[in-house]
Amino acid sequence: MAVDRLLPTAEAHDLIQLTRDIADKVLAPIADAHEKAETYPDGVFATLGEAGLLSLPYPSEWGGGDQPYEVYLQVLEEIAARWAAVAVAVSVHSLSCHPLMMFGTTEQQQRWLPDMLGGNTIGAYSLSEPQAGSDAAALSCKATATPDGYRISGTKAWITHGGVADFYNLFARTGEGSRGISCFLVDKNTPGLSFGKPEEKMGLTAIPTTSAHYDDALVDSGRRIGEEGQGLQIAFSALDSGRLGIAAVAVGLAQAALDEAVAYAKERTAFGRKIIDHQGLGFLLADMAAAVDSARATYLDAARRRDAGLPYSRNASVAKLVATDAAMKVTTDAVQVLGGYGYTRDFRVERYMREAKITQIFEGTNQIQRLVIARTLAGS
Incomplete structure (x- = not known):
């Protein structure tokens, strides 16, 4: 299901549509096969680079897309909803450009940034x-x-x-x-x-x-x-942005699991009714939707603070914690909605559940996020 997005500009709307087109035509058709065979998707990142999707939050003078972080993260979410592994790699690439962009000399930036942001190098x-x-x-x-x-x-x-x-x-x-x-x-x-x-x-x-x-x-x-x-100092400044990237990936993954669960619940019948019409299951799906929407709002709030030049380190940790815990819960519940079928590899939800787990671990475990949040409270 396409998410209705509140975007700041018409250009951002066009960018989301471009991302959806590429994600639906290039990523979605091959994701299952590559994940099952554990094979690298040659050419995918070149395609994303040519479309300008690997450089969105960076300045145009270096080949970037000049997009606010709230737009970049929503692009990342759209990619993750089709293929989480690729979205994680895109987030890591953006994270890897941060040190040079923020701490490099002008000479270093001139030497390496254009290829990095243009997608020629990953x-x-x-x-x-x-x-x-x-x-x-x-x-x-x-x-x-x-x-x-x-x-x-x-x-x-x-x-x-x-x-x-x-x-x-x-x-x-x-x-x-x-x-x-x-x-x-x-x-x-x-x-x-x-x-x-x-x-x-x-x-x-x-x-x-x-x-x-x-x-x-x-x-x-x-x-x-x-x-x-x-x-x-360089590593930690980059990690605040990276945690927002993982939060967006987690929301995309959770959205994909929710969509699969809703589609199945609308088709499967039990006791003479579609299972989505049974209150017990309908309420479970409602809780899943609320978790996805809440997680999205949390990462967008942190991104908007970043874009406004406000402190956002604590907000990034909150977003990473909330979004990845939500992804784990939503993907697990999606397996439950599909019942025995959800436990088989014939349906994507079991893969989504396996993928969601790592989001609680990398870019700082969620225990570390709680520690960061608690320290800001102690110091306030």
């Missing part, structure tokens, strides 16, 4: 490590300054698009403590950089998630983004 974000997920200050991957550049050694984990992306935002240790982390823009062909085999995930299987191994890899000093020791 980015990945490598912050987590095998023993450092939510605790980013515990990173151990090390970057040692030398006359030739930085020598990097260590392992990064849980990289969306790992091994496929063209560039990687790497956060590595250049000093001690939380102020000893620096950010680097690493090319995929860097000697000494290799990738582990894709993780065997319960969902989002068409887009690989891998580890990355740096074996004395040499990275030119001109690829350091920001100052030495500024890495965590």
